[in-house]
Amino acid sequence: MSEQPGVRVHLVVNGVDHRAEVAPRTLLSDYLREQLRLTGTHLGCAHGTCGACTVLLDGAPVRACLLFAAQADGCAVTTIEGISPDGELTAVQQAFQDNHGMQCGFCTPGFVVSLTALLTAAPHPTEDELVDTLDGHLCRCTGYQNILRAGRQAAGLAEGGSR
Amino acid sequence: MKPPPFRYVRPSTVAEAVAALAEGGARVLAGGQSLVPLMNLRLTSPETLVDINRVAALDLITERDGHVVVGATARQADALGSALVRAKAPLVAAALRQVSHVQVRTRGTVVGNLVHHDPASELPAVALALDAGFTLVGPHGERQVGAAEFFLGEFATATAATELVTEVRFPCAPPGTGAAFHEITRKARDWPLLGAAAQLTVRDGEIVAARVAVSGMAAVPVRQHDVEAALVGRPADTSAVPAAAARAHADVAAHVNARSGADYRRRVLPVVVRRALVSALDSALDPAAGHRAAGSGRAARVEEGAA
């Protein structure tokens, strides 16, 4: 039970340098939430299933609950708070509001982060790529239809019914 | 659900990693997409984690001696996005597309998935079908293990606790090869109940090579030599497929893979094998179909990385 020696880390989170000593077992999600007070990264399951804690690690979407903060040493992390630093909704965020792609909002940051990563890597993804990305997230409120609508709007894909 | 305490070691060479493992009580941390959930659930409590993610030599996807070589820290997303993997190891690409989610494949590694060896997982069957080779480095040096000897049981492989699997090698697919992985899940992208890996090579209108293995049936993936034999030398159309698929067999272990019963898996096995074969044949005959099936991954970050 004894806590192990700390690990010195240097992360760039949402463009800001952070240096800290963390316990090896500190999950990245807890580091972001508890130490940096970036509470938009939500913990819905802590076993990698729900996707609510998704952040970008060097631009790629990852589950922050499945990564130790020590592993992110030297990496750039983008959280939901860094998706729109000026507080204006991005096209992805606006698409969620326009299409009622959210209700309780708990899962929403994860969806926004993943979708932002997809559209950064591939501004014109296929419907399959969009669905593949959305499939990595659980939402219990919306039934996904309006999230898919939001994704299609943000990706410039045709609206419409069944896939 | 917070992980138990552990000692964190971050080597920068294979030798350092192996030395750390030799101290005992250690687990290798690569992608962590299977290990960390187990730790968060406190189902496992390693004393030490040896984080190999900064061992630069392990971060590679390259072609060597007729093989596609995937290093221990190459991500599943990187392999999926690799033109080399899609062209020369199409079965790996086809299977990877069905492994977990985009957000997990960005961290999860090909080698880690194989070493974790969930018997329902896709890649072990792929490795077996392709006769993949593994390099294991331990305190007594390096050894090579073939896929047929690598998978020993549920969550058990030939890897000793003090050994590091540094790479896996998949033989390059000859021209005219098509591949497919077909699996049954309870819901989209859930863990498979069972699956079939199939790779067929067609030349001059004839099936000249067949590689088939199934997952989720027993504690280890099961190679389907009877199915393969029933295909090789047959015309490159689906005429031989149903009879060949019907020869699929596995000693179904009821206790393994509790997500479905033995009767179900036994009954569906030939269907899964048949569908994999049909898709593999399609892609062999129409490479564009194979390319579509392989899907798109993130652009390879370590393409042709230095060994």
Add this chain to the structure above:
Amino acid sequence: MTVTPARPKYVGDAVLRREDPRLLLGRGRYVADIALPGTVSLAVLRSPVPHARITRIDTAAALAVDGVLAVLTFDDIRAEVTPLPCIDVYPDSRPALQTVLADGVVRYVGEPVAALVATDDYLAEDALALIEVDYQELPAVADLERAVAPDAPLLYPEFGGNVVNTVHQDVGDPDAAFATAEHVYQETFTVHRYAPVPMETRGVVADVDPLTDRLVLYTSTQFPHLVRQFLSGVLSLPESGIRVVAPDVGGGFGGKCEFYPEEVLAPLLTRRLRRPVKWIEDRREHLVAASHAREQRHRVRAAVDEDGTVTALDVESWTNNGAAFCTLATTPASISSAMTRGPYRIPHYRARAHTVVSNKTPLAVYRGAGHPQAALVMERMMDIIAADLGVDRVELRLRNMLGPAELPSDRGTDIVLAGHVVYDTGDYPESLRRAADMIGYGELDAERRAALDRGRRLGVGFCCFVEETAIGPYESAVVRVDGAGKVTVLTGSSPHGQGHVTTFSQLVADELDIDIADVTVLHGDTDVVTEGVGTFASRSGAIGGAAARRAAEAVKHKALAIAGHLLEIDPADLEWHDGAARALGSPDTSMSLGEIATAATPWNPPLPGGMDWNLTATHQHQVPGIAFSNATHAAKVEVDPETGQVRVLDYVVVHDCGTVINPMIVEGQVHGGVAQGLGGTFFEELVYDEQARPKTRTLHDYLMPTVSDMPWIRTSHMESPTPLNPYGIKGAGEGGASGSPGALVNALADALGVTLRSDGPWTPERVLALLPESP
């Protein structure tokens, strides 16, 4: 005084949600996000065994750990707490009440045994493992049938049996109807165990406010005011000493319409330690410690005439309640027994609905409460009868359905806490006809053949139901206008994703004929909104919304009176227009809402007639009766007969929730409910072994739908306003979940050509087992 009705500007429109930007930017504030200085972490040790006597608890080793501040067992708090309340007991219920921590006996895996506080979450979890507990195991029972068998292990030996409540519903003379019936059908249906699983688990932060020495409890709940009342009762502390805050709540679906042990433990510990105490449920404990739902078994007999008229229904049902009463315990049995007949006349009816204790996690309400079970049972029965009589299933339903001219219809049944069942308005037959048309029922044969050519089996299923919504007893609202003409609405209905801020703003903005941006809606803090009920039972839009609009209306009347006084015009000669009082025929003579509000503040000339200062009004909206929404769901599924995999090809919902405030939000509610019903029908199940040990421990086991699993849902709105609500509004929150299992199971049965008697979940394995193995 003439009050020109405000021209509706917002109600009925798909107004985008005002809640969203904050949440989209990651600025939501859920319980876990609250960080008070000096906060310590609470962890709960839970029983690993389903039924046992606790013979020893030793906390010394845990207490010895550096950083562990306190460990409580029931003996430490026995004198300070009463059992947790249950609010829906019947007079003859046996009170299987749960204690805050186990009192010598544990009755389910997950039951709280001890509470530990440490300086952080990691350490608290480490130290929990050091609490030593000796369990002397007792025989356990999980299965409903076993629990009611004569030799069943008893959870509460003092009760002499495991049946703890029976609801009786008696309408007409069913025995006579059965005696003369042409056909009698008897079937038994089972509904499995679900969990609501909101994406945010439960959580609490408790603190003592140093200014007032009052308890402050932040909790992820659907009903903060009831939590205040319950906590007051359990701790014997006046409500005046408690402030409860529901911040952003990440979904509830009924699972947070409960008062839980942790909502007592954290307050107890914060009072002892004088430090803020935080508990955030993890997902593994959520699946055993938060309320479960649905599990019922129904034995049904139907008396049917030659022409397919169902004359009587006789239902005996058993609800697997788990180990103890939740806050809402008998409600699922009460609702399902009261509502089984759905939209059908069936003049003679009897139900005996037993609530049975077992060694599973306590069961309570989940979106739809007893409705999904009732609808599944009735709609399966209709298909079975239709098939046997050779009558088309839509036709059989239409023959038995109450028509609009037959409403209102006293159904002769009662729902606990809600009242007597009298259907108010709706056009049930039109709903079914429209759904049949939308799903392409007329072209089904051709589609079936086309599917067979592809090696697939296609089926269509319907589920028609009527559901209790908008129950009372009341909801509160305060509307206050400041001197800038900005409006604050306080509502007692605390949301968890339903968009109250938007819909209530729509109602108030329309009433006052002002811009929606000028309306602020506050909720969830019992010090800000001093009275209220909460968000459950599809009640908020109708009851909370009506209260808010009524309060706005009162503000408007007061404003007209003040304006008349100041303008020296008879209020009868004023009209309300564009957020201002103006003289009829002389639109330039007017006073804006802000001007009137300013004039109503102190140190202005007194208001007329001794009127209260300030432009504020309070309204408590009371409910004269239950409003009944209705819907028809139609599903089209395709089965792969080689693998047993099912794909939902099409899904139609024709629903009627009275006047629609915001169709976008209503549709969102429908979608979410359908997804939950679909999940339960195909994936989701809480599995226990025979010894009552839970096997579903993570979200790897409790499988919920993702985007790929969902069909595209097509909705059609009907609007039958209810006379029970001043604005015609009924509830919309639960119907999606109520109708989907029935429609999907019926579609699956149609595709397979077999009689299904449960809601599955219909996994590929279970589906394939219904199909003969081809030679």
